[in-house]
Amino acid sequence: MSTVSEPSSHAPGRGKTVGLFVTCLVDMFRPSVGFAAVKLLEDAGCRVVVPDVQTCCGQPAYNSGDRGDARAVARQVIAAFEGFDHVVVPSGSCGGMIAHHFPGLFDDDRPMRQRAEALAARTHELMSFLVDVLGVRRVAARCDATVTYHDSCSGLRELGIKAQPRTLLAGVAGLKLAEMTNPEVCCGFGGTFCVKYPDISNAMLIDKTADIAGTGADTLLAGDLGCLMNMAGKLQREGKAVRVRHAAEVLAGMGDLPAIGEPERTEAPVSDRARPRAHRRTSAGS
Amino acid sequence: MSGREQILGTIRRSLKRDALSGAAREAAEARLRQHPVNIVPARAAGTPDERLRTFEHWATFNHATVARVAAAEVPQAVADYLTSNNLPARAVMAPDPALDRYDWGGRPLLELRRGLPLDADRVAITGALAGIAETGTLVLASGPAHPTSIHLLPETHVAVLREADVVGPMEEVFDRLRARYGEGVMPRTVCTVTGPSRTGDIEQQLELGAHGPRRLHILLVGD
């Protein structure tokens, strides 16, 4: 067991260089999730590198049947992320794409397949990396909220992410967890699904937001920005007063940022508000 | 080309081989001959006493009722069951010689007819080839002693099952069938019956007595 509050000689990630795969949605819509990941990794002692040559994991093509473009993007990702001790992704969906699906894209290309397998073996979703690889059980953060946690599908079923976020959230001061009846049922996002079949997506989403509201939680957390944007958009459209955040933000002590879909309070870049504060314990909301 | 040749030919083309031959064929033939057991749940194991308790537990779980009685008490237990369920003391009984060991004549008020069931019969009494402890299941094999329709048409089925015939898993039933009928030989029907007939087809709510018996009562008979 180790508690991560500041880098120290006991930090479990000390000496490890981690390549951060930011994901396209985090890059574009919610950079704070990326900075939260950086903070959590640095607090654990890792050196974080963000390769320039990254765009997307290739899922839009892969899930649309466009194998050729998916392979092209996968080659790019594989080349960009070789040589790190680990690759960490703040998304079970993109993490699952790299760790679960990349090798199968190269069934007919043995050298590429081996490189894809090597990358897959080193690639982890953020929270499972902290818990399963580094052995982190506790982060120093505070968040006075009753939260409910949605298990995003790919993380849950492709990567086995279920206990890890709950383990870490249990250590956040002031945080109470109120589980949904069906936290494992899809929210209806599904990438392009939600715009190709908007009405089915909406029906699934209505079930999900009802389940969320039924918990009485004031905050919804998950580990995938796509699902979070989907659920946040619906909760807001329905006028339900539930704030929606990526779990990494709360774990990194950034639970005071405006929630997804809330107006900004400042024009300052998130990175200014999210720099690792190396010499003091993180405590958001204080 | 016959349908048979067409289907088998396409299968072989798809599997990129000719008809099985050599070692592959022998392996498949051996599998049929040796019928290896796969995974048997631990719950099916246990001493004979444990098996009886397991049988009773799962039969009851699956909405059958079970009464443990001595051989001498069987006719009385049947009569009592019928009375307590407001059923007529009248039944069609399977022409099963194994049922002859019970002293039905000692219960003159119980009106029994041996043979095929009629639509009007409300109660059937049968023996059973075996009971499966793992799921609380009765095994009923068709033959001169047991018309298949007898455990289907009447609303109430009372089955007389000897304790010695309660086996652990379904696989032991297959052993018994092979011992009785021969390797690879089965009677026309082997019905495994777990609780009474039921349906969930209206609003997914359980209703008993869809087409077969509404009640299944099992007399578990000690020796």
Next chain:
Amino acid sequence: MQSTAHAFKANVGHALVDDNLQQSLAILKVGFSERRRQAAERLPEFEALRDRARDIKNHALAHLDFYLEAFEAKVTALGGHVHWAPTAADARAAVLDICRRAGARTVTKSKSMIAEEIALNDHLEAHGIEPVETDLGEYIIQLRREPPSHIIAPAVHLTKDQVADTFLEHHRKLGFDKRLTERNDLVAEARQVLRRRFLEADVGITGANFLVAETGSSMLVTNEGNADLTNTLPRVHVVIASIEKVIPTLEDAATLLRVLARSATGQESASYTTFNTGPRRPDDPDGPAEYHVVLLDNGRSSVLGTQMQDMLRCIRCGACMNHCPVYGAIGGHAYGWVYPGPIGAVLTPQLVGVEEAGNLPNASTFCGRCESVCPVRIPLPKLMRHWREREFERHLTPASVRQGLALWAFLARRPQLYRRATGIANRMLALFGRADGRYGWLPLARGWTRHRDFPAPQAGGTFHAQWKARGGARR
């Protein structure tokens, strides 16, 4: 049955506003999955049994010709008849021929998806033979002239009140003129009506859950007991089964049975699991004099050895649809053909063509819940993705999707250009959405904003821009 899979989107539109359907689906979404979960928990060996079940079916498929021939030899030795039907038309013709030779006027049927697949009832009716469905759910939808909406619960889309209306309409002429309100009364009335049909039928037609090569047995699993009455009372018993139903031994059947009922309804075992082997024996007091097995291929043999072979492991338990949030939203009829839900999304393009049924494998979030509960571990999302790939290869993917993908791929493969594009998009979105933090409407995103707001990006630019500005380690 005539496919309406091409009209999937319109079907969905109707399904989502059908109050009776939505009321029924609300029950389905919680009931089946909870019962399956409990059943799996009660059996510690359940996961290992699923592995074994998968292996048995894989082995059977790899030796399919051998086991079919072994099965046939057993049936024939007992005086039964095996009819090989490469196509649906062949199977229909074989069944009709058997019925005609038996001089049949009515046939009872126990629920068979293969009969639905080959549209057997329509064929028999067109030739003057009355088919009577005896599974309660199948009977209800037969009266309503509807297709099944679920492979194990065909009338799951209907409410009790709808059933009551249907019975009153159709049973009045039989002397049942009271509209019933209780479920048990409805079941009892159907029992009475169908009992007469059982007793007068000339031929009984059943499906088969498995065919056992070792013994030549066809196996049937039901809760109502209707299959047993169907295979016992008439003079002729016809089994219709597709070729991939054959498995090697009774022991293999035992393993598959352990996962079947638990996955389907969460039962420890169905009420009736029956091994039927040949016609009535000389000293049998009852049972059919004739026994026929019609083996249907209908394209399955050519699926062997392809990427799609895994679909042939299916044992038709329905767990994938019980756990599918898309099925739970739209029900089975929207899929437009015989097999709904995730397995339908995989089978239907195979059986009616991907041009007809292309929407089905696309209408999935790939949430993976189906695969996680499949008793024979069919990788359903992977198979749906294969269909999407076939569509893409054959340029069946809609032009708008292809163009969007082409633009995305162009940028995604050029990181510098991609950075510039996302930077511009981020700034524009941020400018317009800053005040509210979200958009109620966005151009090109109507599919999204029709039902939900779209969150605005955070201030300060993209992650990569900020990381660069901050001087973070790059490569």
